[in-house]
Amino acid sequence: MRFIPTLFAYYATSVAAIGIALVVNNTPSPIYVWSVGGSIGARNDIRPGGGIYWERMHRDERSGGIAIKVTKTPDGLYSGAPQQIFAYNLEGEQVWYDLSSVFGEPFVGYEVKVEMDAGESIVWPNGTNPGGSRVKSASNEGNLFLFINPRS
Template sequence: MRFTILSFAALASSVTAVGNAIVKNNSTSTFYLWSVGSSVGPRQAIAPGGTYTEALHHDATTGGIAIKITKTNDGLYTGAPTQVFSYSLDGAQVWYDLSTVFGEPFNGQRITVASATGGTIDWPQGKNPGGSQVKVASSDGNVVFTAFKAG
């Protein structure tokens, strides 16, 4: 029994807390997202005021996760403008970034990605203001993508 307790204590001390990837919809219309690594997760509809949360995790095949966001129901499969909030969990750190493909679905709307322990990515007009904006934070905190109302 003593060995079991010591082994459990050693295992518990080796596990580190992991934060979440969160997507907040503070805009006025529903958008859709898919969490993509080596496979595509189910479509999530995020209504105004809604959120999506997943535990930060590592994909052994791709190395990272891309949360792909469109404003159309089937946008991932139709070539609709897609916002990509990507992250890569690397032990005690998480690296995160924003990019787009096929256009800018949040053009004219502010979008951000922020972490309490890392830098903020801010696209005031919903499009890349220029340059690489890769940020890094402690993996025990949350990384939050927020889409704001146009204006």
């Protein structure tokens, strides 16, 4: 069962058209998130145990897609630390989404899962890429979630 705070549930259902992208930190430690397109957004510190980062999905005019980069260290985007990349690209009435990593896999031992309201999930059950490309697409009216969960 997915927990969405009341504010987000209201926002997601009261705004027509394009959905929101959320990162949910269910780990016992803080994580750090940047939204990257043609430029790098500010760092967002996400508290442990259910902390959330969210943004309304949008198209970057310079790069097209958005990469939400997640690290376990506050300077991870600039220090070469392992990065989890939760990417999406709006194209017409579709959103294309993917999960990848660079410089290593920061959440080894955790379940890393992307869920889309109206689309297929991408699951890395052990925090590592199980192999192959898993690019998915769905209607851009749905909400897109990245969950970082302790393994059951």
